[in-house]
Structure formats: C-alpha cells, structure tokens
Amino acid sequence: MIAVSLDDVPVGSTVRVRDVAGGDAVAIRLLEMGVTPGVEIRLVGKAPFGDPLELELRGYRLSIRRQEAARVAIGDR
Amino acid sequence: MTPGPLTVALLGNPNVGKSTLFTALAGIPTRVGNYPGVTVEEKIGRFTHRGQAVDLVDLPGTYSLAPQSPDERVAVDVLHGRMPGVARPDCILVVADATNLPRNMFLATQALEVGVPVVIALALADVADRKGIRIDVAELSRRLGCPVIRVAPPTGEGVATIRDRVVEATNGPAPRPLQLALPKAGTAVRPAAETEAIARYAAIERLLDGVVGGGGAAALVEDRIDALLTHRVWGTLIFVGVMLGMFSSIFWLAPPLMDLISAAMDHVSAFVASLLPEGAIRSLVVHGILAGVSGSVVFVPQIALLFLFVAILEGCGYLARAAYLMDRLLVGMGLSGKSFIPLLSSFACAIPGIMAARTIENRRDRLLTILVAPLMSCSARLPVYLLLCGAFVPDRAAGLPWLPLKAAVLAGLYALGVVVAAAVAWVLSRTAFHGPPQPFVMELPGWRWPRPAVVLERAREAAWSFLQNAGTLIVALSIVLWALMTYPRNEQTIDADVAALRTAVGERIAAADDDAPDRADLVAQLEALDTPEGLAAARQGAAQRHSFLGRAGQFIEPLVKPLGWDWRIGCAALASFPAREVVLGTLGVIYDLGDVDPGDAEGATALERRLKAARWDGTNRPVFTLPVALSIMVFFALCAQCASTLVVIGRETGSWVWPVVTFSYMTALAWLGAFAIYRIGLALGW
Numbered sequence: 236m237i238a239v240s241l242d243d244v245p246v247g248s249t250v251r252v253r254d255v256a257g258g259d260a261v262a263i264r265l266l267e268m269g270v271t272p273g274v275e276i277r278l279v280g281k282a283p284f285g286d287p288l289e290l291e292l293r294g295y296r297l298s299i300r301r302q303e304a305a306r307v308a309i310g311d312r
Numbered sequence: 313m314t315p316g317p318l319t320v321a322l323l324g325n326p327n328v329g330k331s332t333l334f335t336a337l338a339g340i341p342t343r344v345g346n347y348p349g350v351t352v353e354e355k356i357g358r359f360t361h362r363g364q365a366v367d368l369v370d371l372p373g374t375y376s377l378a379p380q381s382p383d384e385r386v387a388v389d390v391l392h393g394r395m396p397g398v399a400r401p402d403c404i405l406v407v408a409d410a411t412n413l414p415r416n417m418f419l420a421t422q423a424l425e426v427g428v429p430v431v432i433a434l435a436l437a438d439v440a441d442r443k444g445i446r447i448d449v450a451e452l453s454r455r456l457g458c459p460v461i462r463v464a465p466p467t468g469e470g471v472a473t474i475r476d477r478v479v480e481a482t483n484g485p486a487p488r489p490l491q492l493a494l495p496k497a498g499t500a501v502r503p504a505a506e507t508e509a510i511a512r513y514a515a516i517e518r519l520l521d522g523v524v525g526g527g528g529a530a531a532l533v534e535d536r537i538d539a540l541l542t543h544r545v546w547g548t549l550i551f552v553g554v555m556l557g558m559f560s561s562i563f564w565l566a567p568p569l570m571d572l573i574s575a576a577m578d579h580v581s582a583f584v585a586s587l588l589p590e591g592a593i594r595s596l597v598v599h600g601i602l603a604g605v606s607g608s609v610v611f612v613p614q615i616a617l618l619f620l621f622v623a624i625l626e627g628c629g630y631l632a633r634a635a636y637l638m639d640r641l642l643v644g645m646g647l648s649g650k651s652f653i654p655l656l657s658s659f660a661c662a663i664p665g666i667m668a669a670r671t672i673e674n675r676r677d678r679l680l681t682i683l684v685a686p687l688m689s690c691s692a693r694l695p696v697y698l699l700l701c702g703a704f705v706p707d708r709a710a711g712l713p714w715l716p717l718k719a720a721v722l723a724g725l726y727a728l729g730v731v732v733a734a735a736v737a738w739v740l741s742r743t744a745f746h747g748p749p750q751p752f753v754m755e756l757p758g759w760r761w762p763r764p765a766v767v768l769e770r771a772r773e774a775a776w777s778f779l780q781n782a783g784t785l786i787v788a789l790s791i792v793l794w795a796l797m798t799y800p801r802n803e804q805t806i807d808a809d810v811a812a813l814r815t816a817v818g819e820r821i822a823a824a825d826d827d828a829p830d831r832a833d834l835v836a837q838l839e840a841l842d843t844p845e846g847l848a849a850a851r852q853g854a855a856q857r858h859s860f861l862g863r864a865g866q867f868i869e870p871l872v873k874p875l876g877w878d879w880r881i882g883c884a885a886l887a888s889f890p891a892r893e894v895v896l897g898t899l900g901v902i903y904d905l906g907d908v909d910p911g912d913a914e915g916a917t918a919l920e921r922r923l924k925a926a927r928w929d930g931t932n933r934p935v936f937t938l939p940v941a942l943s944i945m946v947f948f949a950l951c952a953q954c955a956s957t958l959v960v961i962g963r964e965t966g967s968w969v970w971p972v973v974t975f976s977y978m979t980a981l982a983w984l985g986a987f988a989i990y991r992i993g994l995a996l997g998w
Contacts, residue, residue, distance in 0.1 A: 257506050260380055261751040266509035267376040268753055269415050283544050284640035289756060295412040296756035298636045
C-alpha cells in the first residue's frame with residue numbers, strides 16, 4: 236500500500252511533495268511555509284493524541300493538523 | 313540631512329528575534345497601542361544616529377505579505393503608507409533568521425518588491441555559527457542587491473552597522489534591488505497567490521545555492537531534545553510538570569506581592585483619609601479613587617509573572633510545543649492548542665489569562681479563548697466558595713468515606729467552570745463563530761536559551777500596557793460604582809432603618825426559646841447597636857440599602873427570588889460588580905456588620921454567624937440554607953461580576969461589543985445554573 240497523502244505516512248519517513256490541493260487560505264499558507272511541490276518532508280512525530288503532526292522541511296520544523304496534511308499529496312520515492 | 317525623522321519599518325517572521333533587535337536599536341518603545349480599528353499592537357521606538365532621528369515601527373510578525381490575517385494586513389498597509397498615523401516607511405529593515413534562511417527569504421524577497429530601500433538583518437547569527445551553518449553574507453548581499461548584516465544583539469554584533477546602513481540606504485541613490493520576475497497571474501487550477509508562492513520558493517532555492525551550507529551535525533542535539541519533549545509519555549509528563557510549575561508559581565508567588573500592594577495602598581488610604589475632613593470628599597477619594605487604583609495595581613504581579621513565564625517559554629521554543637501537545641484536546645472544544653496557556657492562567661486570574669491570548673495569532677481562536685476564559689474559577693472566587701462551603705455544606709462524606717462533601721462541592725465548582733467553558737466554546741465555534749477552516753500551520757522554532765532582556769521587557773510591557781489602558785478605566789468605573797453605592801444619602805431614613813432593625817431583633821429575641829441556637833447571637837447583635845462601632849456599622853448598612861445600588865437590589869428581587877435569594881443577596885451580588893470577592897465584604901455591610909475582613913478568621917466567623925442568623929423579612933425562615941448557598945456559589949462560578957475583566961476584554965478585543973456579550977451570556981448562564989441547583993436542592997430536600 237503506497238501512501239498518497241502526508242497524513243498517512245509512518246513517523247520517521249521522508250517523502251517528496253507532489254501537490255498541495257489548493258484554492259483557499261489553508262493551501263496558500265502551506266505553500267508560503269514552504270510546503271511546495273518537489274520539496275522533501277520528514278515526518279518527525281505526532282502529538283500525544285495522534286494529531287497534529289511535526290514535520291521537518293527546508294531546515295526547519297513545522298506543525299500542521301492531519302486535516303491539513305491530508306491535502307498534501309506525496310509522490311513515490 | 314533630512315529634516316524630519318526617518319521612518320523605518322521592522323519586518324520579520326514571528327520568533328526570529330525581532331523584538332530583541334528592536335530593544336537593541338531603540339530601547340523602550342515611545343509609543344505602544346493598537347492600530348486604529350484592529351487589535352494588532354502598534355509599537356514605535358526612536359533612536360538618533362549621526363544626528364538623524366529614526367522612528368522604528370515594529371510590525372507584527374508575519375510569514376508573508378499576501379495579506380490574509382489582520383496582522384499581515386497591518387504589515388502591508390504600513391509598508392505601503394496606507395496606515396493612518398504612521399508615515400510611509402523610508403526603509404524596511406527585514407529581520408531574517410540565519411538558522412532558517414530559506415523560509416525567511418520568502419518574506420525578505422517580498423519586501424524587496426515593495427519599492428522602498430531594504431536592509432536585511434541576519435538575526436541569530438551566533439546561533440547559526442554554533443549550529444555550523446555557513447552563510448556567505450557578502451555574496452548574499454550582492455545577489456539580493458541590498459545590505460545584509462549579521463546581528464547578534466546580546467553581543468552587540470551588527471547593531472551599530474544596522475544603524476549606519478539604515479541611514480545610508482535612505483540617503484544614497486535609488487536602490488536596484490533583486491526582482492524575481494515571478495508569475496503574477498494564476499492558472500486555471502491555482503490562484504495567483506499559490507503560483508507565486510511556488511515560483512518564489514523555486515527562485516529562493518537558486519538564490520541561496522552556494523550561499524548557505526552546513527548545519528547538519530548540530531541538528532542532532534536539537535532532535536534529541538525535541539524527541540524527548542514531544543514524546544507521547546515523557547513529553548506529556550514534562551508538559552504537565554512545566555504547566556503545574558508555572559501555574560502554582562503564579563498562584564503562590566503573586567499573593568504575597570499583591571498583599572504588599574494592598575497593604576501599601578491601605579496605608580496611603582489611611583494617610584489621605586487623615587488629611588481630609590470626614591465627609592463626601594474623603595469618601596470619594598478613599599472609597600472611589602484610591603480603591604480603584606488599588607484594585608487595578610493589585611493585578612500587576614500576576615500579569616508580570618505570567619508574561620515572564622510566557623516570554624521564557626516563548627524564548628526557548630516551548631510555547632509552540634505546548635500548543636502542539638495540547639492542540640487535539642482543545643480542537644474538540646472548538647479552540648486550538650494555543651488557547652491552553654491563556655485558559656490555564658485564568659484559574660489564577662482571568663485578566664492575565666485574557667492578555668496572554670495575545671499569543672494566539674488566529675483571530676477567531678483568540679476571541680473564543682477570551683470569551684470563555686472568565687469561566688475558569690479564578691482565585692477571587694475561592695474565598696466565596698470557602699466561606700459558603702465552610703458555613704453551609706454539612707460536615708460529612710460525599711458517598712466515599714475519604715471524600716468530604718465540602719471538598720467535593722469545591723471540586724465540583726471548579727469542574728463546572730471548565731465544563732461550561734468547553735460547552736460554550738463548542739457551541740460558539742459551530743454557530744456564531746462558524747467559518748471556513750482556519751489553517752493551523754505553526755512553526756516549531758529551534759530550541760535556544762531565552763534572552764533575559766527580552767523576557768523582562770515582555771513582562772514590563774504587559775504590566776505597563778495594562779496599567780495604562782485598563783487601569784485608568786478601572787479607576788473611572790470604581791468612582792461610578794462608589795457614587796451608586798453612596799448616594800442618595802438621607803440621615804432620617806437611615807435613623808428610621810436602624811430603629812426598625814432594633815425593633816426587629818428585639819422581637820426575634822422575645823419570640824425565640826431561651827435555648828434557641830441563635831438567641832445568643834441576636835442578643836449580641838442588639839447589644840452591639842448600643843456601642844458606637846455597632847451603631848456605625850448598622851448605619852452603614854442602612855445607607856447602602858437605601859443607595860441607588862441598594863434600591864436596584866430591592867427592585868430586582870423578583871429576578872433573584874427564583875434563585876432562593878432575598879433582596880439583600882441580590883444587593884450584594886449587584887454591588888460585587890467591581891470584583892467578585894467584594895461580595896463577602898458587601899454581605900457584611902448589608903447585614904450590619906460594617907467593614908469585616910472575610911480574609912481573617914475573626915471576620916469570617918462573624919460573617920458566617922451573621923449569615924446563619926439571617927431571616928426572610930418578617931418571618932422566622934432562615935435565608936441561608938444549603939440550596940441557597942449552592943445557588944450563590946454556582947452563580948458566582950459562572951457570572952461575570954468582575955469589572956476589571958470586562959474592561960480588559962474591551963481593551964484586548966478593541967471593541968465594547970465583546971465585554972457586553974461576555975457579561976450577558978455569563979450572567980444568563982449563572983442565573984440558569986443557580987436556578988437549577990436551587991430547584992434540584994429543594995426537590996431533593998437538601
């Protein structure tokens with residue numbers, strides 16, 4: 236089973252962003268924070284209740300909720 | 313040399329050391345307030361360099377100049393000279409985090425396109441060095457076409473150079489900054505802001521290629537700290553420890569300081585009172601003005617302490633982790649992880665809690681947090697709970713042998729506030745505050761040591777802005793309430809009232825059996841009326857009952873009767889509007905005890921006995937029973953009887969609508985809650 240979006244990859248894995256489902260404020264904010272097609276993201280961990288997620292990209296740490304992560308399509312590595 | 317002062321806008325991502333640089337350049341701000349019409353803080357400082365005065369305008373921390381949030385809109389408006397009261401900037405000073413250059417260049421390259429000279433300060437340069445991050449500053453400056461200066465304010469590195477470059481940039485020839493030539497139009501599937509963001513990052517990758525390197529090795533230590541502090545078990549335990557530590561220090565450290573302030577203010581009041589002749593002026597100065605001053609200054613220790621802790625947590629990067637850890641829990645209530653610290657600190661006092669909501673960038677979440685924060689049982693409710701629980705909740709176990717009923721009731725009152733707050737937030741977030749999904753995209757900043765200068769400045773700023781903005785209003789309100797409680801004053805009515813009291817107590821003594829439990833109390837009360845102190849206390853009570861506020865209390869009796877209250881309790885509840893804890897003192901005055909201090913054991917006992925002896929007018933039916941005591945406590949758990957909180961809500965939201973909303977919904981809930989518990993209590997025969 237190949238993960239298709241950022242909310243269902245295992246902790247510790249590194250993936251490459253294929254696309255960010257767009258059209259609203261959430262998508263713009265994700266892109267502005269550097270979650271752009273082609274960028275590599277590592278899923279560092281999850282908060283105690285499984286949400287939100289801690290990501291590492293472009294040399295910094297970012298936290299987003301699963302709901303937002305679900306918009307981030309990832310490509311095969 | 314330019315005649316007027318230069319205007320320099322300080323722009324940067326949140327958490328990059330912008331305020332550190334502000335303090336290093338301009339010291340204490342000369343102007344702090346809100347931008348007109350929005351609740352975004354305005355901070356302006358001034359410094360003079362080589363004879364040139366420079367106004368430094370601190371913009372809210374933003375990630376982008378595509379205006380989406382109120383913060384970003386303010387930043388964009390200021391940069392383009394569209395903000396009333398702020399001159400169009402002559403120069404933009406961009407603060408970029410040297411440890412996180414790619415993301416920070418997003419905002420920096422946007423600033424270069426504004427068309428105003430730009431100077432870039434590479435903040436946290438010392439931290440970047442320690443992490444082994446190498447930046448070719450000269451090459452970066454050449455590629456960007458603007459000055460780039462490494463700064464590390466604690467060591468003073470770069471601060472003087474920044475001053476030079478800022479003044480030079482505005483004098484020199486027109487700048488020819490980098491133009492990225494990004495697509496300005498959207499596509500069929502993407503709006504323009506999205507295609508631009510994607511293209512900008514691609515351009516930044518090329519721009520920084522060969523300029524930035526290294527940094528891999530030191531990240532390992534940070535990874536370990538992060539892994540521990542966000543660990544499912546350890547991270548949660550550490551979190552609970554940190555929060556308990558923070559909360560209990562506010563709860564335990566602030567009261568001695570507050571007592572000190574109160575004691576000092578009491579001395580001032582006594583001294584002033586001794587200078588003024590007995591009469592209306594003395595009463596106004598002591599009970600109106602000075603009481604108001606004391607009532608606002610007393611909050612300063614809690615505010616300063618909380619902001620000290622928040623600044624330390626923010627400075628080391630833990631504040632964002634705390635929000636990260638708690639987010640899931642609060643999302644269920646319609647709030648966000650960042651609401652946690654404001655709500656937790658509201659258990660000590662809602663005022664610093666509401667002010668701490670400044671750390672929530674999202675406007676909707678911030679407003680919701682502010683609206684429910686006063687439902688947390690603050691330390692001012694505790695004396696009310698303790699006295700009424702002590703006097704009217706029976707001394708027995710609550711089902712379990714080790715659990716006293718008194719403790720269970722007390723815990724229940726605290727739980728009530730939390731449950732009601734969760735319900736209110738949940739309902740509001742699905743109704744009045746319903747809207748498109750709000751992005752929760754939060755940077756988790758790198759771990760670093762907090763900078764003492766910044767921490768102290770945050771605490772000072774919070775305390776000062778409270779005194780300046782809210783303090784003055786609290787004093788004004790205190791004067792109004794003093795007038796309502798003092799006037800009208802008619803000596804004949806007061807004499808008649810005291811005479812009536814004497815007769816009533818006499819009749820009750822005559823009617824009571826010799827061994828009736830309260831007979832001794834009644835005799836004591838009658839005898840006290842013959843002493844000067846007792847008579848003065850009775851006159852004070854009569855005066856208050858006939859004041860505007862006292863009459864209002866009698867007028868609203870039909871409203872409070874369903875709660876099991878007589879009009880005296882209604883009066884006390886009305887009179888406690890300045891602050892909840894006043895209710896006990898007011899009950900003392902209304903029940904003719906004069907100014908008792910419910911805080912000391914003697915005053916509390918006297919008040920307890922007097923409340924137990926209280927009867928409905930013209931009957932022998934006790935006013936205070938267990939259902940009535942519970943009804944009062946539930947009312948005080950949920951009501952918004954705290955003028956200072958409402959003033960702070962008004963100041964923090966920039967609108968007087970929100971204090972009115974808060975007061976109305978809380979009073980309605982308090983009434984319903986008190987009614988319900990009273991009826992249940994009666995039905996179950998408590």
